[in-house]
Amino acid sequence: MDLPSGLDMSGLELPQPDDDAIEYSTRLVAAMVERIERNGGLIGFDEFMHMALYEPGLGYYSGNAIKFGAFGDFVTAPEISPLFGNCLARQAEGLIAQGCAGRILEFGAGSGKLCGQILNSLPNLEQYLILDLSAELKQRQQYYLRNILHADQFDKIEWLSGLPENFDGIVVANEVLDAMPVHMLFKQREWLELGVGYDGKRFDWRSFAPGEQVLAAIREIEARLGDLPQDYRCELNLNLKPWFSALVQSCRRAVVIIIDYGYEQSEYYHPARNRGTLDCYYQHHVHFDPLIFPGLQDITAFIDFDACADAAEASGFDILGLVTQRQFLVANGLLEDAQRQSENGDTHEQLALSQQVKTLTMPDEMGRIFKVLAMQKNLPLDMPAMQRGSPGG
Numbered sequence: 001m002d003l004p005s006g007l008d009m010s011g012l013e014l015p016q017p018d019d020d021a022i023e024y025s026t027r028l029v030a031a032m033v034e035r036i037e038r039n040g041g042l043i044g045f046d047e048f049m050h051m052a053l054y055e056p057g058l059g060y061y062s063g064n065a066i067k068f069g070a071f072g073d074f075v076t077a078p079e080i081s082p083l084f085g086n087c088l089a090r091q092a093e094g095l096i097a098q099g100c101a102g103r104i105l106e107f108g109a110g111s112g113k114l115c116g117q118i119l120n121s122l123p124n125l126e127q128y129l130i131l132d133l134s135a136e137l138k139q140r141q142q143y144y145l146r147n148i149l150h151a152d153q154f155d156k157i158e159w160l161s162g163l164p165e166n167f168d169g170i171v172v173a174n175e176v177l178d179a180m181p182v183h184m185l186f187k188q189r190e191w192l193e194l195g196v197g198y199d200g201k202r203f204d205w206r207s208f209a210p211g212e213q214v215l216a217a218i219r220e221i222e223a224r225l226g227d228l229p230q231d232y233r234c235e236l237n238l239n240l241k242p243w244f245s246a247l248v249q250s251c252r253r254a255v256v257i258i259i260d261y262g263y264e265q266s267e268y269y270h271p272a273r274n275r276g277t278l279d280c281y282y283q284h285h286v287h288f289d290p291l292i293f294p295g296l297q298d299i300t301a302f303i304d305f306d307a308c309a310d311a312a313e314a315s316g317f318d319i320l321g322l323v324t325q326r327q328f329l330v331a332n333g334l335l336e337d338a339q340r341q342s343e344n345g346d347t348h349e350q351l352a353l354s355q356q357v358k359t360l361t362m363p364d365e366m367g368r369i370f371k372v373l374a375m376q377k378n379l380p381l382d383m384p385a386m387q388r389g390s391p392g393g
């Protein structure tokens with residue numbers, strides 16, 4: 001089958017999508033082209049990314065793509081090892097022992113692995129709530145979790161269609177904020193915003209004058225860090241503020257644990273990082289062209305953790321700390337857990353465990369780039385894993 005418009009690979013050496021995938025993507029391309037035409041010839045990249053990931057029934061997360069694991073496009077920590085979920089379960093146990101309610105609310109539960117790992121490790125948890133934008137993933141989570149959990153554990157899970165009211169407990173979001181649509185900016189003499197147009201064959205980049213909110217946000221960053229150089233491209237996530245402000249309103253007494261890849265602001269907007277942080281994942285290939293394969297590939301942007309903490313604090317959360325994933329996992333007993341399991345396993349299992357620990361914690365794998373940001377509302381408690389000097393730092 002010929003590649004239809006919008007699926008041009010721009011010379012990238014990527015695996016060829018099969019006929020079903022091409023047909024599926026072609027429907028999304030048509031919806032995007034219609035939106036672009038209705039909007040006078042271009043849409044902001046944030047809107048393009050939103051459609052590419054979440055257009056009902058067609059977007060990458062809202063449609064049929066396999067997404068996670070060996071047959072998908074990327075692997076997340078709970079897919080790599082149950083050791084990850086065990087650490088979060090131990091952290092939750094510590095918080096519950098200090099008076100936090102025994103309930104977890106997980107955003108964006110992906111394949112459901114993390115939920116399964118936590119419920120298996122914490123049989124006394126009262127309730128596990130899942131809120132995912134993807135109806136397709138919700139079905140997949142239900143199928144998977146029904147199969148791996150005892151009925152009494154499975155019955156503790158409730159899938160929500162919106163934020164709960166007066167939530168008491170622990171909120172977890174692993175690799176969720178990186179899937180939020182971002183604005184794309186480019187600095188020539190002035191700041192320009194990058195949008196997406198369509199030339200009749202493929203999507204292309206078009207620039208336009210940024211709106212007030214975008215301009216104010218990037219100028220505030222420059223006021224803090226100094227002027228950024230010419231020919232500088234970067235992303236801006238304006239969804240953080242509304243997300244945290246909705247979350248804080250739905251929480252009564254809660255701890256929120258955000259895990260994702262990202263940098264502090266001075267590193268995120270470092271003058272040398274002049275091509276931004278946007279990555280695309282397609283069948284375990286990472287590349288930088290978000291305009292190809294609409295609906296078939298994941299598009300993500302790193303997290304600016306200072307912007308994240310500022311948005312959370314301005315909304316009313318108290319920040320408990322920001323540490324690397326390595327530090328968080330080690331402080332929550334990762335190494336002891338792996339050692340215990342290793343003693344009971346055969347050589348093959350021991351090797352697998354050692355590889356999993358490496359992937360989760362080594363600085364050149366997930367250990368440094370991935371970070372954990374924790375915050376609380378109305379729960380003045382101790383979270384030693386969030387102190388920078390804690391083990392593993």
Ligand SMILES: C[S@@+](CC[C@H](N)C(=O)[O-])C[C@H]1O[C@@H](n2cnc3c(N)ncnc32)[C@H](O)[C@@H]1O
Binds near residue numbers: 076132
């Ligand atoms: C990269 S996946 C991570 C999945 C899972 N947490 C894991 O670690 O394997 C992103 C997930 O976040 C969901 N998602 C993105 N934005 C969301 C939001 N604002 N609220 C709830 N879920 C969201 C997507 O549907 C998807 O399940």
